Amino acid sequence: MPTIIEVAALAGVSTATVSRVLSRPEQVSEDTRLRVLAVVRESGYVPNVAARSLRTLRAAKILLTVPDISNAFFASVIRGAEEAARDAGYSVVVGDTRHDPYVEDQYADMLSRREVDGLIFLGHRLPTSLAPLMARKGAAAPIVNGCEYSSDLGVPSVHIDNAAASADAIDHLVGLGHRRIGVVTGPEISPISRDRLAGAIDAATRANLRDGLHIRVGDYSAGSAIDHTRDLIAQDVTAIFCFSDEMAMGALSAIGDAGLSCPKDVSVIGFDDLPLARYFQPPLTTIAQPKAMIGRRTVELLVDILHGIDSPSRQVTLDHELIVRGSTAQPVSAR
């Protein structure tokens, strides 16, 4: 692998010219440019990124951490982010934190070490090691949050209106005639889970059904919904609203195990619209989030910060959509 010096020698120019041909071609005469490019091609020269980023203090990389890479929800977000990053001349490094604060900090260190230019984290927790940076640089800190948000920290973020989405789900169930509704939330610490819960309670209260809401705290995983579902069935709910499709899957499984059927005996509604949701049995009614767009907008927000552009909107709210499939129907009582 040749260096820029050898390329320069072969082309009979200085290293500065070679560098310019590659990064600011308009500054070089066409003659020289073609000659240099020919040498580059023949020799297979590729600039050394370490040297470049040492000199420029830019890594051209964005770190995207997800709390759980096995969650298909994040996969779509990642794709949207990668696309937007490519458009902006960055590449994305994906990190799986497994909800582990220690791992989060490890990844965050990549930012401190300048291994990456910016950080996007999907989840509710700003890595603790970045708090000082955030405090020092404020709006100029190259940190963006996706899906979740942490209002107190002032980190820009991209998400849907979770309360409204949740209200839509409850309205849908109430509209079908359900009066006793189970809700399986995310972990209490998650702000969006709290928003969703608030939205659900609001909607129920508006419908005069506050007491019909039976709330259980889950953790977004299928397993966590199993016990709650059994329990809610025992409470005679006719519908269950899960704050994730994975939990909805667990709920469906538990309903089947209880010898009941969805949607005949119990309706189920999920959240996220995973690619597989349409293949659930029955196909899942759920709230769709614009996953790829969330990824895309987080990157755009971050790139604006990196380029020193003062973005007008540091909190971006995208549209959600209620997707009605086969897992919700009128309760027996309303038929």
Added chain:
Amino acid sequence: MPTIIEVAALAGVSTATVSRVLSRPEQVSEDTRLRVLAVVRESGYVPNVAARSLRTLRAAKILLTVPDISNAFFASVIRGAEEAARDAGYSVVVGDTRHDPYVEDQYADMLSRREVDGLIFLGHRLPTSLAPLMARKGAAAPIVNGCEYSSDLGVPSVHIDNAAASADAIDHLVGLGHRRIGVVTGPEISPISRDRLAGAIDAATRANLRDGLHIRVGDYSAGSAIDHTRDLIAQDVTAIFCFSDEMAMGALSAIGDAGLSCPKDVSVIGFDDLPLARYFQPPLTTIAQPKAMIGRRTVELLVDILHGIDSPSRQVTLDHELIVRGSTAQPVSAR
């Protein structure tokens, strides 16, 4: 952010000593070491990775590309890889190629550019741009394949014995009394799909049921199994063996849509044992792959290559396991 020079000045030593304190502490007297470490801590000094990797020609990073990051199967492999990498002092960069050869090449360029020390690819296609490298460096090329393999290329790889696993699945169905069995494979180009098919045919032939096997070509995605399942049901099969759990999910969905029930009317068996497989309706019988271990071993293989250790086993075969759950049962005819 201070540099090593400032740290050295503050501690009253040379930069060489600071560097040694950080990378070869045993070469430095305890006195000096403690003094330097104190300064490092107070100043918040973090070595600049670009400078380090420029000097050492090491990036301490491994690139792991997956053909489809939304496939939960790969998530577990990634986790295993990250753990093993951390143990060996490397970090993992995950790339999602979306089955796109162009994107594969883009990621492969990171290796050419020395942005990463090695490449692990999960999938059957060695990025074309790496063929020259592979040819030139042979066994010393820092490239490892996981899950799949490409025998012709001489790339070391880690996988299960797919033919044997597939035979186990067929044996299981035959043992239950099934005589007409549908098989939904992966894409024809995938070597492991071909292995699995060969194993299935072998097993069927041994049981004198070669003609009872009805083969359809899928692409591992749930959607691709839907039409095939409808078709196979029309062929009166009593069981369907899908080469991925996602396709099994599609099959279950199609079976339900056809007004039939699993396992009463049609048994279904999958492949991979995704975390969610146990929550399918009914819980899915499937072949478990040691996903995390595949990830771990690919990294270990790669690290051996990077350290110049001639690994004795360039093709690692791990154990699979048939997990029997509720989606397989005796066919009506055998009851």
Added chain:
DNA sequence: GAAACGAATGTAAAGGATTACATCGGATAT
């Protein structure tokens, strides 16, 4: 007591690209 040794530390080159500044030569303006 001189020689040899070894532990601890320092000096300085090297790694490869970018870019501010300098230079050169030809075109344009006066």
Added chain:
DNA sequence: ATATCCGATGTAATCCTTTACATTCGTTTC
């Protein structure tokens, strides 16, 4: 014809760390 300007290119400093080699000094050995 001279002054000015501008486009194209070159020179060389700079980014920060690692490490081969050199140096220093106290200790051991004969």
